[in-house]
Amino acid sequence: MNLTVNLFTRPKPKQKAFYLQPFATLKYKGLKQTLLTIGFFLLWFASSIAQPKHEFRAVWVATVVNIDWPSKKGLSTEAQQKEITDILDMHKKLGMNAIILQVRPTADAFYQSELEPWSQYLTGTQGQAPNPFYDPLEFWIIESHKRGMELHAWLNPYRVAMKPDDPLSTTHIAFQHPDWIVKYGEKLYFDPGIPETRLFVTRVVKDIVSRYDLDAIHLDDYFYPYPLKDAFPDTTSFSLFNRGFLREDIGDWRRENVDICIKMLNDSIKVTKPWVKFGISPFGVWRNIADDPQGSDTKAGATNYDDLYANIIKWQQEGWIDYCLPQLYWRIGHPLVDFTLLANWWKNHAYGRAMYIGHAPYKIDANSKTKEWTEPDQLPKQIKVLRNIPEINGSAFYSSKWFKGNLLGFQDSLKLNYFKSPAIIPAMPWLDNTPPQHIAQLKRSGKKVKWETFAATSEMDKPWQYVIYINEVGQTFGAENSDFIHSIVKSKEIKFQKINRKKKKYEVRISVLDRLSNESRISEPVQLKL
Template identity: 40%
Template sequence: MKHITFITLLFLTVFHTYAQPKREFRGAWIATVGNIDWPSRKGLPADQQQQQFINILNQHQQAGINAVVVQIRSVCDATYPSTLEPWAEVLSGKQGQAPQPYYDPLQFMITECRKRGIEFHAWMNPYRAVSNINTAQLDPAHVVRTHPEWLLAQGNLRILNPGLPDVRNYVTKVVMDVVRRYDIDGIHFDDYFYPYPQTGLTFSDDSTYAIHNRGITKRDDWRRDNIDLLVKQVSDSIKALKPYVKFGISPFGIWQNRSTAQPLGSATSGLQGYNEIYADSRKWIQQGWLDYIAPQVYWHMGFAAADYSVLVPWWDNVMKASPGRHLYIGQAAYRVNNDSNVNWLTPTQIPNQIQFNRQMANVQGNILYNTTSVISNPLGLRDSLRNRLFARPALMPAMTWKDAVAPPAPTLLVTSSEVSATLRWNRPETGTGPMDRIRQFAVYRFPKNAAVDISQADALLAVTPMDTTLFVDATLKKGEPYTYVVTALDRLHNESAPSNPVSVALILGGEAGLTADALVNAPNPFSGETMISYTLLRAGDVRLTVQDLTGRELAELINERQAAGPHQVMYRAGNLPSGMYLLTLSVNQIRLSRRMIVQP
């Protein structure tokens, strides 16, 4: 069955682009806490919230971003209807109150991402309960009210105590509620585990350690094990229910400094996630508990304490001992033109970082924090993404350890006019399992005499959403033949073999031997018979055929060399069922197609 919801039209634009990989995760974080990115303020009507999110997606899509990581749970609240936690204050202005008029923001966001072929990762803070206990207006159903015995306090901060088994089970239950009810692409945790150190502030988990130490004699090891247990429990739970849902974490960018952990640590001297917030992120990815890790390397290249050009190779090396998992680098877009250090006051910092990432064997993408910063285009950052770094589309990296079975190839039909080529293809029949269904299509274009090789990133012309089986290419050079193929991708981005190749060129008067209105049939629509007319400006090898919309040839009307001048042929439909067909004229290997409608 054909599914066509909108036409993608690619206009001619000339860019000086960097070499780009065929597969790359190009993400952006969308923060909801404090209304950082979305919605822009509390209490907006639902339609304004929705329009703001649509605008964000459109701008990200135009910039070449193919994934969003959206914060749906920031302080044990929910930007979706939940029986476990109250509505987030950032939506209505009051915790526990739904947006008005009522809608489900999470479902809305997922649907809008699907329309654009953008992956949706649900970002959840596992432990943070409230940032300021003195000012938060807490709903009676909030966990701070219902389970005060679960809390760990540091100043005004309250987090769920990672040392409690009940907390691990509760957090896992909240995560799995979302996994079960929504068609998300991934679950994402950020860097908040045990509290970050604060001058003059401490927290006490003495009683928890006394009861739940599990025989671990060192408190620091026990705290790390508490986090490990949650990460593994969430990972195992996701795999058991929906193994195609990805699980990733974006930890603090430094695991350990080499001065602390010889020889495993990085050549840095900053805060250490392993020692300060008890996050053994290196272990999580090397154990295969995560599908991807996205360390927040929020420093500039050359920074003495934490050099980007030192940390990214260190993480790249970590992945050599990881079982095929993915590494995406978190980058500080928020610092561009917004930092006292001169390195962030230059337009080249993030572009240079992205280029540096691409030199690493195991780095497969990046995530930019935050969305507001990217969209505001500081020092032309978004322009650099759109026009150079992400100017060409990219497929998502495949996660073959989850599934490696590719879908069937589509069948392609291409027609051309004086200004564009129109591609149509079918949606291949697949299995009914969630990992089998087609999620996207990839369109490739090859110049004259080039072999069809879909491994070539430069040949990838467009990636269309799952319901789009039509693409219009208006970037062809006149007089030059091109060959197109289309592939299908499933939800884990396994790619089919290429479709049948189709070669076309724009129709040009004298150069192609055809007039601008070279091929017509009258009457059209018709019943019974129609007269087909065409004019050759010079002699040529002519082939005239009738095809159905899948490209299958139904009749060959002419196949001979013909002299210059007007030509006509009567076509009788005979037993041809009513419907739309294609009349295709090939002259000297240049093709021109017109629609032909047969009536009952």
């Protein structure tokens, strides 16, 4: 029996070819299978919820030990660039609007730098540039912006080497200042208690921000390393730089070391380029309630505050960071660290700054011993939880490579439902709350629409992207309804493709976004037949 189901009425170019696959025509034999199929679609359609117009949708691209990119050391320049564009195209199709790219995994660089050597994960040899030469970070930024996606440069501030015998370049800062380096477990780290290490990390960040057109600096959960059996070896630095702290208060001293670094980084970023955001992605638990009445009702084995010496909510309160992206890599209903409980705990600690949530697609597995991770609706349910919490405005997913595999239909859930409409990255009014100028002129020629803009007086106000709205003539247009967003583009023109067999009239409107996602007044419509 043939069953044709058309669930999509939103006007989109190539609507039928894109949105109705693979579900447009379903062939099943037997009434029972047909009824099950109808039931599936009715359930799916009923679960479809309105999408927010403004939402952060990011994916981490890890480079350390070649987790996501490059797929292995020593790839040719052409192969590396091909992998970049393939990754970006994949995530653009999934509805993502930001990439969090690891550009400094171990005091090395995925960009040209006079401060640190080229990463070994590029060519196989630390200090060796790509050949033929190109600058990977610059390439990532250009290609991300071309697709209307932000590029957040992800750095690990203190990690120096994944193994103590990793061959370091002769130019590495570790040879110039061996007193800055400590071995803990099987890794090498900068000692955060030494003032010069904080200054050096700040120099590195300032250098990147000043030379590259990136959108944000991003740090993850690695401050002081996760605790091992032995104590972190900072006895010497404590004796030299304790600032009056007593030995029994070494935890407070370590937290203040990280506080100082975070504030220095934010000050440096904002002085250099005030529109560049600063975000932190901490471990998912600040403190357990057993250790602090302000903590979450969880029983995490490690916490930001007590083990990583990262007092993340203080940074939110002080306005030292622009967004917090806790890694909630647990399932809904976990008995010790429940996703929903933690999402609601973090929403109460946004303090007027942006709050997003990190998810774990890497845990989805049909053969997982944890039942919930074998169910295809675990991550969709997490997205729905977040969309019911006004203080949380988006998600990020760890990590890119898992989207190439079997995520039990999660990719289709994003494309066909949760991320089917493009989303504007939420604005940050504490950085800039002035909308840019609206478009100066809008012209239609056949199926093509072009527009002009007014000259901007500053970098903060210049046109950065354009939101294309479309609706059928006679349909009531609503500016806050994400269903009317056709696309978000960089160019000043768009050519529409045929939507219907019989042409209908549509209205097209355009607005301007600045670098921080402030939106201009929406233009008056032009009409065209598609």
